[in-house]
Amino acid sequence: MAKRNTYNEDESLTTHFNWHDYARLGHYLRPYRWRLLLVLFTIVIGNIAVVLGPFLMKVAIDTAIPNRDMALIWTLSGIFLASLCIAFTCFRYRIWAITEIGQNLLIDMRTDLFTHLQELPFAYFDSRPHGKILIRVVNYINTLSDLLANGLVNLISDIISVIVTLIFMFTISWRLTLDSLVLIPILILWAYVIQKKQRRAFRQLSNKQSNLNAYIHESIAGIKVTQGFAQEQSTIQHFDQVADDNRDAYMQAVKIQYALSPGVQNISTMTTALIYFIGIQQLGVVVSTGTLIAFIGYINNFWNPVINIGNFYNDLITATAYLERIFETMDERPQIQDAPDAFALPPIKGDVRFNNVSFRYDDEGPLTLSDVSFHAQAGETIALVGPTGAGKTTIINLLSRFYNVTAGTITIDNINLQQVTLDSLRQQMGVMQQDTFLFSGTIMDNIRYGRLDATDDEVQQAAKIAHADDFIRSLPSGYQSMIQEHGDSLSAGQRQLLAFARVLLADPRILILDEATAAIDTKTEALLQAGLNELLKGRTSFIVAHRLSTIQHADQILVVNHGQIVEAGRHEQLMAQHGEYYQLYESQYQMLQAQD
CATH class of the missing domain: 3.40.50.300 (P-loop containing nucleotide triphosphate hydrolases)
Structure with a gap:
C-alpha cells in the first residue's frame, strides 16, 4: 500500500505556490461579473458621496461663512445630507450583494473540490487521513470564500476610494498631497519584510490545523476501540499535544500577521502630524483654514482605505497557505480515468x-x-x-x-x-467490498443505492433473495427504518445482508x-447460500x-x-x-x- 501520512505528520507541498495561480480564482468570479460591475458602480457613487463631505466643509469655511451667505450654507447642508443618504444606501446594497455573491462562490468552489474528490483513485484516500481531506473542503474553503467575495470587492472599493480621494486632494492642494505621500515607501518596505515570514507561519499553521482535524476525526471513528481498551486518558494526552502544537503555530502566525497593522497606523498618524506641521506653517499664506481642515479630513479618508488594503494584503498572505492546499488537491490528477x-x-x-x-x-x-x-x-x-x-x-x-x-x-x-x-x-459490475459501508438514511434508500430507479417491490425482492427481508420487517419501521452513520445501529451480519441486497438489486x-x-x-449463511446459488446462475x-x-x-x-x-x-x-x-x-x- 502507499505510504500513509498520519495525524502527527506535517504535509509537505509537492510544488511551490505561484502567485499567478491567483488568476485561477477569476474562474469563480466570472459568472457574477455583471453583478460585480453593478456593485463596483455602487461603490464609485458611494465613495464620491463620502468624499464630498470635506470639500463641502472647505467651501463653507472659506466662502459661505465669511460672506454670511445663508442660501449657500443651506444648499451645502442639503447636498451634504443627500450625500449621506446616498452613501448609506450604496453601502447597504454593497453588503447585501457581496454576501450573496460570497455564498455562491463558496458553493461553486466547494462543489468543484468535492466533485474532483469523487474522481480521485483509492490510492489518494489510502495515503492520508480523511480528516486532512475534510478540512480542505470545509474550513479552507470558508476562509477563501470571504477573501474572494467580501475581501476582493472591498479591496476594489478601497482602491477606488483612494483614487477619488487623491483626485480631490490634488484639486485642493497638490503640494500638501505630495507631502502626505512621502511616508508611503516606508509602508511598502515594511509590508515586504513581513510577508515572507507571514506566509511561512500560516503554512505551518495549516499543517497543525490539518493534523488536529485528522486526529479528532480518527478519534471519533475509533471511539469504541478507545473505550473498549480504557484508553481515554491516553487519547486525551495525544489530543492535548496536537492541540498545543496548533495553538503555538496559531500564536506565532498571529504575532507576525498583526505586525503590519500597527505599522500602517503609526505611519498614518505621522502623516497627519506632518500635514498639521506643514499646514500651520503655511496657514494664511499658501493654505487657507478651510483647505487645512478639508485636507485633514481627506487624510483620514485616504489612510483608512490604505489600512484596509494592508489588512487585505494580510488576509491574502494568510489565505495563500490554505489556497495552496486546495489547489494541490484540485491539481491531483486522477490516475484512474478514461x-x-x-x-x-x-x-x-x-x-x-x-x-x-x-x-x-x-x-x-x-x-x-x-x-x-x-x-x-x-x-x-x-x-x-x-x-x-x-x-x-x-x-x-x-x-x-x-x-x-x-x-x-x-x-x-x-x-x-x-x-x-x-x-x-x-x-x-456489482461490487460488495470487504468493508461494508451504509449511508445515513432509510434501509429502503440504502438498498436502492444499487439502482436508483428501482421500485419498492424490486428493493424488497432483492432483500428477500439476500434473506434480509425477515430482519428488516422485524424492525419498528420496516424498510423505512433509519440507519445511523455507518449503520452502527445494526449488527455486522445485518449490515452485510443489506449490502448484499444492494448488489443484487443492481443485477450486474x-x-x-x-x-x-x-x-x-x-x-444465516445457510439461508444465504440458497439465494446465492440462484443469483450466480448466468x-x-x-x-x-x-x-x-x-x-x-x-x-x-x-x-x-x-x-x-x-x-x-x-x-x-x-x-x-x-x-x-x-x-x-x-x-x-x-x-x-x-x-x-
Missing part, C-alpha cells in the same frame, strides 16, 4: 481474462501481484482463496479498475479495460463478493472467501499466495493434489471440529 479515445463498453457476456498482470501500489514499491493469468468464462463462478495479504482483494480491485495494472492486460469479452469508459464498465453481469459472508452466522462471479465451505461448488478456485496464483482447479481436484488448498481446508475443518 483514455482520450475511450468508448462505452457494450453489454457484456462476462468472459474475463487476466493476461500476465502485475501490480504495485507505489512506483518504487514491491510487486503486490506478479504475472497473474487466468481465464473466467462467461457465467462461471471464480473463488479466490489464500492467506491474508496474498493479493485476492487486489485482483478484484483491478478488475473493477479501482487501480490500473502495472503490467499486463485485463479483458472482458476480449475488450481491454483500459480502452473503455469507467462508468460503462462499473455499471455492469459480473458480480464481485469480497468476504460477503464473513460476519454472517452459520444459520453471470460471471468472483468470490473472495476465507470460509472454504462456501465456495466448494465454484467452477474454479484460485489459490493466491505472495501475489501469484499457486493452484487452480475445482474443489475435488485441489483436494486431491494435497497442496496449499488442501492444507487450508483441513486446517479450517479441524478448527471447526475443535469448536464443536
